[in-house]
Amino acid sequence: xxxxxxxxxxxxxxxxxxxxxxxxxxxxxxxxxxxxxxxxxxxxxxxxxxxxxxxxxxxxxxxxxxxxxxxxxxxxxxxxxxxxxxxxxxxxxxxxxxxxxxxxxxxxxxxxxxxxxxxxxxxxxxxxxxxxxxxxxxxxxxxxxxxxxxxxxxxxxxxxxxxxxxxxxxxxxxxxxxxxxxxxxxxxxxxxxxxxxxxxxxxxxxxxxxxxxxxxxxxxxxxxxxxxxxxxxxxxxxxxxxxxxxxxxxxxxxxxxxxxxxxxxxxxxxxxxxxxxxxxxxxxxxxxxxxxxxxxxxxxxxxxxxxxxxx
Amino acid sequence: xxxxxxxxxxxxxxxxxxxxxxxxxxxxxxxxxxxxxxxxxxxxxxxxxxxxxxxxxxxxxxxxxxxxxxxxxxxxxxxxxxxxxxxxxxxxxxxxxxxxxxxxxxxxxxxxxxxxxxxxxxxxxxxxxxxxxxxxxxxxxxxxxxxxxxxxxxxxxxxxxxxxxxxxxxxxxxxxxxxxxxxxxxxxxxxxxxxxxxxxxxxxxxxxxxxxxxxxxxxxxxxxxxxxxxxxxxxxxxxxxxxxxxxxxxxxxxxxxxxxxxxxxxxxxxxxxxxxxxxxxxxxxxxxxxxxxxxxxxxxxxxxxxxxxxx
Numbered sequence: 147x148x149x150x151x152x153x154x155x156x157x158x159x160x161x162x163x164x165x166x167x168x169x170x171x172x173x174x175x176x177x178x179x180x181x182x183x184x185x186x187x188x189x190x191x192x193x194x195x196x197x198x199x200x201x202x203x204x205x206x207x208x209x210x211x212x213x214x215x216x217x218x219x220x221x222x223x224x225x226x227x228x229x230x231x232x233x234x235x236x237x238x239x240x241x242x243x244x245x246x247x248x249x250x251x252x253x254x255x256x257x258x259x260x261x262x263x264x265x266x267x268x269x270x271x272x273x274x275x276x277x278x279x280x281x282x283x284x285x286x287x288x289x290x291x292x293x294x295x296x297x298x299x300x301x302x303x304x305x306x307x308x309x310x311x312x313x314x315x316x317x318x319x320x321x322x323x324x325x326x327x328x329x330x331x332x333x334x335x336x337x338x339x340x341x342x343x344x345x346x347x348x349x350x351x352x353x354x355x356x357x358x359x360x361x362x363x364x365x366x367x368x369x370x371x372x373x374x375x376x377x378x379x380x381x382x383x384x385x386x387x388x389x390x391x392x393x394x395x396x397x398x399x400x401x402x403x404x405x406x407x408x409x410x411x412x413x414x415x416x417x418x419x420x421x422x423x424x425x426x427x428x429x430x431x432x433x434x435x436x437x438x439x440x441x442x443x444x445x446x447x448x449x450x451x452x453x454x455x456x457x
Numbered sequence: 458x459x460x461x462x463x464x465x466x467x468x469x470x471x472x473x474x475x476x477x478x479x480x481x482x483x484x485x486x487x488x489x490x491x492x493x494x495x496x497x498x499x500x501x502x503x504x505x506x507x508x509x510x511x512x513x514x515x516x517x518x519x520x521x522x523x524x525x526x527x528x529x530x531x532x533x534x535x536x537x538x539x540x541x542x543x544x545x546x547x548x549x550x551x552x553x554x555x556x557x558x559x560x561x562x563x564x565x566x567x568x569x570x571x572x573x574x575x576x577x578x579x580x581x582x583x584x585x586x587x588x589x590x591x592x593x594x595x596x597x598x599x600x601x602x603x604x605x606x607x608x609x610x611x612x613x614x615x616x617x618x619x620x621x622x623x624x625x626x627x628x629x630x631x632x633x634x635x636x637x638x639x640x641x642x643x644x645x646x647x648x649x650x651x652x653x654x655x656x657x658x659x660x661x662x663x664x665x666x667x668x669x670x671x672x673x674x675x676x677x678x679x680x681x682x683x684x685x686x687x688x689x690x691x692x693x694x695x696x697x698x699x700x701x702x703x704x705x706x707x708x709x710x711x712x713x714x715x716x717x718x719x720x721x722x723x724x725x726x727x728x729x730x731x732x733x734x735x736x737x738x739x740x741x742x743x744x745x746x747x748x749x750x751x752x753x754x755x756x757x758x759x760x761x762x763x764x765x766x767x768x
Binding site for chain 1: 538542543544545549550568569570571572573574575576577578580581653654655656657658659663664665666669683684687688689690693694697701719720
């Protein structure tokens with residue numbers, strides 16, 4: 147099987163100031179993931195490597211660059227799933243961890259649980275010897291300013307939560323991959339949405355919402371309006387439609403359309419099918435995406451945009 | 458539309474000592490939910506009332522009667538979903554709350570989030586004026602003894618987590634309902650599994666795993682091996698199969714069978730379709746279930762057992 151990797155850097159109204167960095171970031175992650183696959187690495191290894199790179203990139207709301215919650219703190223969610231075994235690991239509301247996706251991988255590999263949240267997730271990290279980092283090292287000046295802007299316009303907590311603009315900063319990152327042995331995987335990571343309630347968990351760490359992977363069908367990683375994605379199980383909806391014979395393109399458009407119709411939510415997905423069909427579809431203004439297939443790097447940001455480079 | 462309610466009290470190897478209390482508990486909850494529906498209450502009101510009653514019943518692992526985690530503490534998960542709007546609210550790893558399902562309902566009604574976990578969920582409870590209760594009031598002697606038995610046989614934490622018997626106590630409670638206006642809802646609540654890692658979240662509060670409700674299709678509440686249910690998105694799998702035209706019975710059997718085949722997990726579900734078809738299916742040794750339909754109370758515990766009473 148010819149290996150494939152597809153990356154997204156979040157689906158939202160990405161401002162011009164972040165456009166170039168977002169596109170460059172997903173291209174780099176696609177190259178890094180493809181390098182893992184080319185030397186025979188598994189789909190899980192490839193998505194972990196790609197998402198780790200995106201977590202390090204301050205242009206994205208995941209790991210370093212995560213947005214701040216209403217209490218001015220960073221709480222992160224991440225997940226990884228192996229389509230061969232349907233094993234999965236996720237963390238939610240974890241703090242002071244540089245690479246949440248790597249912690250999610252350890253939950254998948256070393257425990258019989260799927261999801262650990264809050265202090266319990268941090269205790270597990272400690273047990274595994276994952277170092278904690280000061281919160282400040284994860285916070286960029288952009289994230290801090292966005293938080294200050296948000297808090298200034300909302301004088302009370304009640305006001306904050308009743309009048310929020312859900313489009314504000316939801317640039318989750320994610321990856322799906324198909325490896326040489328024909329297995330698929332997905333990984334997703336996020337800092338969530340600016341000024342979210344402490345304890346709020348979005349779609350990213352939820353199997354079936356933030357992504358799904360089944361080597362008999364394909365893999366999906368989602369991004370966008372987290373609550374809408376959870377309420378419609380966006381990723382599992384797509385793989386289920388693919389299982390009935392729909393193409394990845396048709397299934398992802400149907401499921402995104404269903405989400406618009408039923409819950410007025412917008413978002414985006416990257417998909418790879420078990421046969422190597424690749425798709426990056428979104429209903430938001432923009433989504434940074436990139437994929438590597440057959441020795442070519444493809445990428446885009448605006449609707450209809452599709453650039454190509456030989457590797 | 459003739460209103461219907463279906464209840465489960467957990468799918469596992471229910472011991473004889475709990476059998477009578479489990480059956481009595483689900484029957485009471487079915488009657489309570491049906492009373493809400495008869496006086497014109499919504500499906501959401503009915504599942505909230507029924508699950509609250511099950512949370513109060515010490516025979517079940519939810520609210521009062523919750524099992525203890527490895528640290529000897531109670532951490533509870535609950536969720537509710539309205540099939541009309543696909544709105545949902547869930548809490549995970551919440552402590553010192555008498556009725557987690559009522560807190561989940563408030564998240565659905567009063568916030569634009571879907572899931573709050575840990576301390577954030579408790580802060581929200583405080584904001585809503587929900588009183589906290591001492592942990593001891595939620596712990597039964599049975600739960601304490603089960604924890605002691607479990608801890609005695611596992612000398613280290615590592616040993617505890619690598620050799621656990623996943624069948625030990627997973628009697629989540631749940632309800633699905635169809636109201637007079639034709640809308641469906643589901644609610645699920647649990648204390649999880651004895652000696653789980655602190656911070657572990659199972660299927661119960663996860664939309665698509667612990668349950669799903671869509672008034673165009675039907676509603677499902679799941680129970681059993683939580684990690685297997687999450688990895689296969691059991692509830693959403695069932696509603697998606699129903700959407701393609703399968704009956705609730707056929708869809709739930711197919712999805713449970715898929716879970717056995719792909720991840721060697723067992724569990725049970727209660728389902729009501731938008732047209733009033735009701736089902737209680739399980740692949741575990743036992744599941745306590747009850748439903749009220751057309752003035753009759755149906756219930757059972759063992760495979761094939763189906764009793765009837767006129768109301």
